[in-house]
Amino acid sequence: MKKTSKAIEDYLEAFYILYNNKEPLESARVSRLLNVSRPAVNKATHELMRLGFINKTPYSEIEFTPSGKRIAKKVYHRHTTLKKYLLSLGVSEKNADRDCCLIEHVLSEETFKKIENLVKEK
Incomplete structure (x- = not known):
């Protein structure tokens, strides 16, 4: 398993809470959940994609990769x-x-x- 930072784990957990509640995995929802700005969520989303934990195409919902979901x-x-x-x-x-x-x-x-x-x- 890749070593992850606290911040990365917090974002993954926030996305998982939404996933677990059957809510759309959207940046705006994560922003509200973590009480952070949408630009901060967008930056973290790009980092999660770079690390291979999530997938997202423009105008689409975020999806976990198998390793991202496991973490x-x-x-x-x-x-x-x-x-x-x-x-x-x-x-x-x-x-x-x-x-x-x-x-x-x-x-x-x-x-x-x-x-x-x-x-x-x-």
Whole structure:
């Protein structure tokens, strides 16, 4: 798997959230979801295309490549698992969401697996 930056993972996750909700994968929707400008989303979209994570032709919807979808799904899974764990500790929804956004990218695979197992047991 290609090493990806936090920003790239955040964009992939945002596209995956839209995909998972059966919403069109459009820059305007990602802009609202991440609270960033449309030019920032367009720049990130070009970078995701360059890295081979998404495909897009002019005036068409964005589509995941197999590797892009795999990474997006993994980041989304880490986020949702960590959020469930933090909520189970009594952390507020707002703080759990913010905190898991910060730690999902830096947590070791070993630590994540332990947390994932705890969440599954509950």
